[in-house]
Amino acid sequence: MTNAPFMTRETIINALLxxxxxxxxxxxxxxxxxxxxxxxxxxxxxxxxxxxxxxALGLGGLVSFGHAAFFGLGGYxxxxxxTHAFNAEPMLFGFEGTTxxxxxxxxxxxxxxxxxxxIGAISLRTAGVYFIMITLAFAQxxxxxxxxxxxxxxxxxxxxxxxxxxxxxxxxxxxxFFLICYVLLLAALALFWMLRGSRxxxxxxxxRQNPVRLSAVGIAxxxxxxxxxxxxxMVTGVAGALFADLNKFVSPSMLSWQMSGEFIVLIILGGKxxxxxxxxxxxxxxxxxxxxxxxxxxxxxxxGLILLCVVLFARGGLLGLLxxxxxxx
Amino acid sequence: xxxxxxARTSELPLTLDLSPQVGRGGVFVAHFPASESIRLSIALxxxxxxxxxxxxxxxxxxxxxxxxxxxxMGLINLAHxxxxxxxxxxxxxVAAATGSFWIGLVASLIAAAAAGAIVxxxxxxxxxxxxxxxxxxxxxxxxxxxxxxxxxxxGSFPLYLDIPPLLQGAVPLxxxxxxxxxxxxxxxxxxxxxxxxxxxxxxxxxxxxIRAGESDREMIAALxxxxxxxxxxxxxxxxxxxxxxxxxxxxxxxxxxxMGEPALILAFVVIVIGGIGSIKGALFGAILVGVVxxxxxxxxxxxxxxxxxxxxxxxxGAALASMLIYIVMALILAFRPSGLFAxxx
Numbered sequence: 001m002t003n004a005p006f007m008t009r010e011t012i013i014n015a016l017l018x019x020x021x022x023x024x025x026x027x028x029x030x031x032x033x034x035x036x037x038x039x040x041x042x043x044x045x046x047x048x049x050x051x052x053x054x055x056a057l058g059l060g061g062l063v064s065f066g067h068a069a070f071f072g073l074g075g076y077x078x079x080x081x082x083t084h085a086f087n088a089e090p091m092l093f094g095f096e097g098t099t100x101x102x103x104x105x106x107x108x109x110x111x112x113x114x115x116x117x118x119i120g121a122i123s124l125r126t127a128g129v130y131f132i133m134i135t136l137a138f139a140q141x142x143x144x145x146x147x148x149x150x151x152x153x154x155x156x157x158x159x160x161x162x163x164x165x166x167x168x169x170x171x172x173x174x175x176x177f178f179l180i181c182y183v184l185l186l187a188a189l190a191l192f193w194m195l196r197g198s199r200x201x202x203x204x205x206x207x208r209q210n211p212v213r214l215s216a217v218g219i220a221x222x223x224x225x226x227x228x229x230x231x232x233x234m235v236t237g238v239a240g241a242l243f244a245d246l247n248k249f250v251s252p253s254m255l256s257w258q259m260s261g262e263f264i265v266l267i268i269l270g271g272k273x274x275x276x277x278x279x280x281x282x283x284x285x286x287x288x289x290x291x292x293x294x295x296x297x298x299x300x301x302x303x304g305l306i307l308l309c310v311v312l313f314a315r316g317g318l319l320g321l322l323x324x325x326x327x328x329x
Numbered sequence: 330x331x332x333x334x335x336a337r338t339s340e341l342p343l344t345l346d347l348s349p350q351v352g353r354g355g356v357f358v359a360h361f362p363a364s365e366s367i368r369l370s371i372a373l374x375x376x377x378x379x380x381x382x383x384x385x386x387x388x389x390x391x392x393x394x395x396x397x398x399x400x401x402m403g404l405i406n407l408a409h410x411x412x413x414x415x416x417x418x419x420x421x422x423v424a425a426a427t428g429s430f431w432i433g434l435v436a437s438l439i440a441a442a443a444a445g446a447i448v449x450x451x452x453x454x455x456x457x458x459x460x461x462x463x464x465x466x467x468x469x470x471x472x473x474x475x476x477x478x479x480x481x482x483x484g485s486f487p488l489y490l491d492i493p494p495l496l497q498g499a500v501p502l503x504x505x506x507x508x509x510x511x512x513x514x515x516x517x518x519x520x521x522x523x524x525x526x527x528x529x530x531x532x533x534x535x536x537x538x539i540r541a542g543e544s545d546r547e548m549i550a551a552l553x554x555x556x557x558x559x560x561x562x563x564x565x566x567x568x569x570x571x572x573x574x575x576x577x578x579x580x581x582x583x584x585x586x587x588m589g590e591p592a593l594i595l596a597f598v599v600i601v602i603g604g605i606g607s608i609k610g611a612l613f614g615a616i617l618v619g620v621v622x623x624x625x626x627x628x629x630x631x632x633x634x635x636x637x638x639x640x641x642x643x644x645x646g647a648a649l650a651s652m653l654i655y656i657v658m659a660l661i662l663a664f665r666p667s668g669l670f671a672x673x674x
Contacts, residue, residue, distance in 0.1 A: 063461060125662065133598075134658070145648050300476065300477040301477035303470075311466045312452070
């Protein structure tokens with residue numbers, strides 16, 4: 001699969017999508033329409049979260065219906081660290097709060113990795129529908145914990161008063177913040193691409209297609225899948241931290257099962273297992289949401305209808321329509 | 330999201346009946362002999378157990394349909410919670426129009442079964458030979474449509490449904506204390522449905538076909554059974570059970586958009602614990618989840634209060650209690666990855 005010609009139709013479309021996502025907010029900046037920059041930032045952050053899920057779902061075939069857990073955890077890491085730094089009070093175990101984005105991302109990666117490890121280890125003992133439901137249940141567990149734990153806002157959520165800082169950039173401005181999100185999205189896409197082309201990626205694909213043969217050549221599918229699940233959670237966690245910074249607010253809704261459903265929707269809309277599937281899906285989803293929201297108050301109904309039609313009639317998603325069938329199952 | 334709808338159901342009597350004990354606990358201890366306060370807490374314990382049983386029964390009605398649909402058609406249906414909501418809304422609307430809860434209850438069964446049959450014929454039927462990912466997504470889309478459609482029809486304000494006069498009032502419990510008659514009636518309905526389902530599946534021709542469809546669908550189609558109609562019937566049956574659950578819960582809490590999803594997720598936990606496809610597992614899992622959830626919320630804060638200051642024990646206990654069933658589920662799956670009563674390999 002890595003020996004495909006360099007400039008396939010999909011590569012060209014991917015490049016166009018990347019340029020489009022970059023050009024849109026730049027044009028909005030030129031026209032003095034900061035709202036559209038925020039819209040593009042939302043696309044980039046949701047796409048980043050979905051790229052994370054795509055590592056588990058697209059490459060590994062692990063249908064996690066609980067990735068909102070990691071998205072929300074990343075968000076809460078950002079919110080909690082910023083709150084402690086803002087109030088200048090130390091946290092448990094003597095950690096200091098921080099408002100530095102790189103430090104927050106690192107913390108989000110560590111926290112999500114540490115939590116994804118046991119969740120993955122238990123969930124991956126199961127497969128198929130059980131896996132879908134148990135990941136959902138773990139996410140619900142964290143959701144209810146966040147709702148009923150009063151220290152960080154409980155059901156009301158937690159506000160971040162000033163957007164966290166990145167050295168050398170004014171993150172309070174929409175465009176620099178968009179660029180941060182955009183670069184991280186590209187980095188995650190590069191990670192996905194490298195993983196897919198690596199020996200690890202090949203083993204992960206094999207674990208999806210035929211775990212028995214994979215174990216026969218001496219590679220344990222469980223370990224491969226667990227590593228993929230943890231990496232996937234970490235990427236989604238970083239997206240959560242950015243999402244919190246985008247809204248300057250974290251609440252349990254980031255952990256809700258609807259959020260997990262949305263990530264799956266993004267991937268399927270764009271095209272499952274494809275490099276730019278989540279990006280195309282996020283662009284389409286946010287634009288549908290925005291366009292429908294402008295036309296009718298009942299946009300969710302029509303969003304549901306569109307999704308239903310995509311699942312029933314347009315298998316392969318947007319990239320499937322534009323770039324043809326994926327090269328492999 | 331209205332995450333705590335179920336939690337609130339089970340907490341309702343807690344706040345009603347617990348407050349005298351918590352608020353004036355000292356008074357009781359001071360003025361009555363010790364045996365009196367012990368008797369009171371036994372009554373409270375029985376009451377909480379019954380609440381757990383009632384929650385379990387509701388979950389069984391949801392889970393039985395889900396597990397049947399999965400067992401027979403291999404379909405994971407997220408929109409099952411929407412059918413529960415349809416039942417509740419139909420009951421509330423018809424009861425308000427006719428003034429009779431019972432007509433509303435019949436309407437809820439009909440509405441949910443009809444909605445189920447329509448959805449099966451138009452959408453679900455096309456999903457049977459797709460992978461689970463497509464099923465998740467399509468039924469997720471159905472939830473969006475059902476929720477927004479209901480808001481379209483009934484507006485954003487919740488509806489209220491009164492307990493029918495016949496079932497108002499309370500029943501004395503052994504050891505003092507009283508228990509709502511309506512909740513006892515729900516437990517009774519659940520037991521009747523469980524027996525009815527058992528008889529339907531093990532003793533009737535339809536049940537025989539359902540079991541045959543579970544084990545070998547090609548074969549029973551080849552034997553001349555109309556498998557498409559059978560699937561529609563099974564789906565409508567599951568939908569009707571969910572609608573019944575929704576209608577009965579509707580009288581205990583407000584009827585609103587979004588009420589179905591917390592119930593759906595608990596029902597998922599139930600069928601994962603019980604083993605997907607097994608009705609016996611659904612019954613066992615539902616009662617386990619109902620009782621563990623209710624008793625956890627009741628006992629954990631009290632237990633923690635023995636070890637730490639009461640002001641901290643309350644929130645921590647509540648937070649732990651809300652996670653308890655998921656912890657139980659994780660433990661069960663860690664030892665038995667396909668549930669307690671796995672029906673199929």
